[in-house]
Amino acid sequence: MTTRIVVVAAGLSTPSSTRQLADRLTADAVSMLRERGADVEVQVFELRDLAHDITNHLLMGFAPPKLQAALDAVAAADGLIAVTPIFTTSYSGLFKSFIDVIDPQALTGLPVLLGATGGTPRHSLAIDYAIRPLFTYLHAVPVTTGVFAATSDWGDGDGDGVRSLPDRVARAAGEFADLVGRTDRSGLVNDPFALDRPVGHLLGGLAGE
């Protein structure tokens, strides 16, 4: 069975350090999953490419085809790697808008690896104060270690004595791979329109089927 990993990166510039962090998290997670014998498939979505579609979805209530493909991929994933820049104390507006157009049930039970980028390490707790509650509200399962990469982390990390970015990436990816390795979520995706499932519950028991 294929393990489906979906990566969502909300960086706005090209190339972006957000995408770079997402790629590092993905590379470590994938290699750890493959070490365990998993057949891994990765899909990466840069929200910049979907920004107009996301706005149109907010205005119209439906997803244009390209965005729908991303939403379907997220809903059917075994694991999500979500990385956003921190803007004004929290996830970027584009990132939140994307989360807002996901079906509220679609992330239930989904292992999530959280990453964030920012100019200085002062913003690093935004992962735990702002991003983590968003995913727990949606009944996703964010792994304990989130990875924040400040600009200086792409060098020596200001020599602040904490573990280096590659160490933190490896630790988070390991936790994520543990969780993803135990899920068979992509095999369980529920389609409310599937005709082969019992539908007696559709009328909430009121119609007596």
Place this chain on the structure above:
Amino acid sequence: MQFGIFTVSDITQDPTTGHTPSEAERIRATLTIAKHAEEVGLDVFALGEHHNPPFWSSSPTTTLAAIAGATSTLQLSTATTLITTNDPVKLAEDYAMLQHVSDGRADLMLGRGNTGPVYPWFGKDIRQGLPIAMESYELLRRLWREDVVDWEGKFRTPLQGFTSTPRPLDGVPPFVWHGSIRTPEIAEQAASYGDGFFANHIFWPAYHTQRMVQLYRQRFEHHGHGTAAQAIVGLGGQVFMRKNSQDAVDEFRPYFDNAPVYGHGPSLEEFTQQTPLTVGSPQQVIDRTLGYRDYVGDYQRQLWLIDHAGLPLKTVLEQLDLLGEEVVPVLRREFAKNRPAEVPDAPTHASLVRATYGDAAPRQAVPNANRGDNLTVGSPYQDAAPAAPTGSAFGLAATRGGAR
């Protein structure tokens, strides 16, 4: 197959002139539009229901009754009637009345509404929207089918010995469509009763419609109302036409760009590609509409939205002319081709009367003189078999029974 128009009753500024019609102007215009729909040979006019500005249609049966008085063949329907926030008792009365004053030209489409605060304004809880829709419709059906109803439910006060008057015309309730965009429960509701299912279809990609109609058809068959191909399907559509395709695009673009529903969002080109909105020549509308059959099967009713987004009355009447002269005659011919014999037409009052009574005379409800005793002696109508006393051996009921 039936062709017609539906309106959401929005009052919108014309972005090309800055003119916003008054409520009175739009209401008068709607009567003109409905009359013209009949004049150009369309079959159906359906009216929405809203309870907040800038919409005017709070009381659809009043408007439809006025249209009934000004027309003679037009089928009158709704798009939609709120089964959630209206009292099903009043709905039973209002739509039976409309049947009578329109001489059987009324049906209705039920929906749950799209404006959250309407629920609290009418004393309902939006979180219970779906269960309310289920319970209220079940009661509505009984009120039309049983002369005297005892009922108890969760979402309105109980009824004891209630008779909804007038009884449905010829003893046959109006045909009911259930409208929904993407709620599978509503497709299931329509299928379980063998009612019609109307897919809004506009403002949304075709795959929503396709999945909903497919589910409805399969469940219609499952519930034993006929084959999937015999299920009763209606579709919305949205068009703007000029003889020359580019003229249509140029003229409609400012209305599209500023419309409350999709303005300032996707481009006209994106939207026409992603939804059934068709802006172009009559031939383009014909081709697009015939294509609907590819993903919903042979269907019974096609309604177009043509009067929204601030389009002036004159333009709307021109759209009706094009529909009546160039589009619908071709569609009638083309949809009839290769249509399997088993696919029924949309039910009408006449067809429902025939299905109910065959060649026999339909029921004409004649009430008994008022004795105030519905509670204890069964039907208050003369043609009903006298009900046996309900068995009360004491109290008021026993006294009344003994006095007969």
